[in-house]
Amino acid sequence: QVQLQESGPGLVKPSETLSLTCTVSGVSITAFYWTWFRQAAEKGPEWIGLIYSSGSTNYNPSLTSRVAMSLDTSKNQISLRLTSVTAADTAVYYCARKDGDYWGQGTLVTVSS
């Protein structure tokens, strides 16, 4: 079955870059598009953006100047980079297939010095 697992540092300093990886098993990442979401405490999820198997992307306008997504087909992984982070970027980050039919378990990223 489809499984997704996020990984990366749980603590990032303000102004630095957040980098996360989503490892997918059970399906090739070239067969679908993939989405990153995040969820701050006690809030609804926020759509960060998506990446197609071609590598083309759509990002949330509120984040587009700071975000980048990429694929590593050899490792079946999707990556997320978010630059110049602030405390407002503290959240649980999730990767998901398509528009959210399968989600990873999420990883908490805290932005703090």
Place this chain on the structure above:
Amino acid sequence: EVVLTQSPDTLSLSPGERAILSCRASQSVSISHLAWHQQKPGQAPRLLIYGTSNRFTGIPDRFSGSGSGTDFTLTISRLEPEDFAVYFCHQYGNLPFTFGPGTKVDIK
């Protein structure tokens, strides 16, 4: 951006009762692009309904969705103990895709 508003904020019900959750959009959403997700504490959201009324794989038939335009509804016909959770509506037809703030269904 399409803003989704959910009501009520909290629904206090007993097992066996019917739950009706509402999601209202600030502009029309295609019925093909409205979903409902369930989230329990410490867990990722789980897709229940996509395309307004289609149950995802493995979702029991006590969950049903309906609506069109700007008004959508999730109905849980008879609450089971495992259904007490937070429910989010989600539109994925207009960029940027957005979620509602959630309705918490808790035990009365």
